[in-house]
Amino acid sequence: MIVFRYLSREMLVTLSAVTAVLLVIIMSGRFIKYLAQAAQGVLDPSVLLLIMAYRMPGFLQLILPLGLFLGILLAYGRLYLESEMTVLSATGMSQQRLTAYTLVPATAIALLVGWLAMGLTPQGISSVERILNEQDALTEFDTLVPGRFQSLRNGSRVTYTEELSQDRSELGNVFISEKRESSSGKGEGIGVLVAEKGRQEIQPDGSRYLILENGYRYDGLPGQANYRVIRYDTYGVLLPRPEVAVEVGEHEATRTAELIGSDDPRDRAELQWRLSLPILVLVVTLIAVPLARVNPRQGRYLKLLPAVLLYMVYLSLLIAVRGAIDKGHWSPDVGIWPVHIVFLAIGLLLLYWEPMKLRLAARRSAGEVRHV
Template sequence: MITLIDRYLLREVLKAMSAILLVLTLILSSNSFIKLLKEVATGELHAELLAQALALQMVVYFSRLIPPAFFFAVLYVVGRMYRDSEMVALESCGIGGMRIYRSMVLVVVPVALITGWLSLYVTPWAGRLSAELLSSQQGQAMELAGISAGRFNEYSQGDLVLYVESLDSDEHRMQKVFVQQRREGALTLVSAKRGYQRIDNNTGDRYLVLEDGLRYAGIPGQADYQVSEFDEYALLIKASSGGEAKVTRRSLSSYDLLLSDSIKDRAEFQVRLSQVLGLLVFALLSLPLSRTLPRQGPFGRLVFAFVLYTVYLSLQGAAENWMIHARTPEWLGIWWVHLTLAVVGLLMLLPDTPPIRRLRRRLRSQPA
């Protein structure tokens, strides 16, 4: 039966977690949006795919944001209850820390299930969808994305420089085009009245087709250059990569990772599962870490919790690396990180267990 205390803690923790998730999501989405804008400006990503790519990236990040958001939400809520003497009032009514854990279970179980679903199924699905999206739609989008009329646009790390005097309203046809292309030491300069992009239906190669212009080709510093006049000239922009989606290990399904013989695949599966284990471990640590005195400031505990979570992430990365390079046994994997923290949490809970509390009361009641 869910009591009033359970509903109160459930409401407060979910409110705090939602606020922390919102802040973390805004920070990550801003950083991701800036990176994607740079890719659009350099032609690596078409502007039409920007919103979809950003949404898929946030889906990938979301499962990683829930464990720290839940951890710091419990720290904030329970720490505030200690500072406001609410926990003292509850303990005076016979409701101790172990009873609060029952209320935390009502929160952590559904949150852990959602985190596991996101980490094991939704995140790899979003990774595959992102790879397929960029493979299928980017091939039909303009390779020279982010062109600005009236200025020089650099692509391919400066090997291709494009100047366009004006663009049509659909930005698919260019007027008065100047192109400089450097390839294998040779320099090609092309000046044309019009230009547009074309994709070869057979090979998938991308070409910049220029109409009614002049072409100058040669090696800088040498006088033997060639000048040719053309009605139509196709300049290869990028050869086709076969049109296959680039699927990384993080985009593979969890079932494939579990059945794989590769140590890297099994390590990736453990990393996904560690999102749930980390959530459970820090739920165990949250209550003893949030215990504060009524006049004690909240920042000391929060700083210590932040350092502890940073150490946890560092140990998890190190454990994954040690597992891949066979520095630790495969059966040990990265589980030892969560087991170590769980033992620490249980040791921190010992003072609140009924036998230890009875022992403390017995020692205090004895005459000096």
């Protein structure tokens, strides 16, 4: 039990460190993307942290298998490099026994990944969809930030207000610039609106208008001096809705209970993908244990790059077959299980390859002794 606790602690500590680093990298990239949308007025800044919290289970379900794989390689590689594994082997620690010890914490990680994949991740994605749909229902008026130029409609419209009341009902010193087709057909014109005040008005059909007061409208073509200037007391501007990109698939938010028994190939592909993630954890454990064995003279990282490439091929094949099932190019009855079977066979081959070579060498040596 002392050896088991020691090995498990070494592996789990490395797993935690690798997972934390990968999670920070991935979440930072995604947070920057959401932050850019908030800066453009597409997303409300107050929902950014909530979105990231709901997306975290989806990130973890993919990071944990890789973190476990790298954790085994790095932790056991250090033990081999410092000859601790040699001492354990001398006391009767076989490769199979080491694998059995490793599978115990790996099974706990697999159960955690299964819980994330089948429970928390769909709930989180469903919550993100709800938040994004609420954001999509907002208008330009609802996402305005005073003192900041806000770009909408792929940059064709820019809005600015110097002042905004606490209840977001009144604006002060408004500026709106919008690209539009010239009435003469000679190119793309620009329309500019400036006003002292602005307020929102909701029509019976649900459409919203920004009512501007005491301002000017300028229309013309860039580079030409024939601008048209109109002074107005009241002017109405239709408020467009920000376009929020939904980054999740149609079936990723579906509850696992609803996927079971469905005949839809896309539902079956999603269900098989969720079931594959905990299986992935166990299979990569079988692959990582023999690959972690290194010669102290060769260095700790000799097999790290080939091992990571093998893992990436495994995950890429799972994703590719899942996409093929989703598009109807692969039978859902066959599913993605052949990929698991192939890499399970690779893991077993790697696990028993060294003992087989030792047995063959021992038999060859015994035969040579008898021959002499």
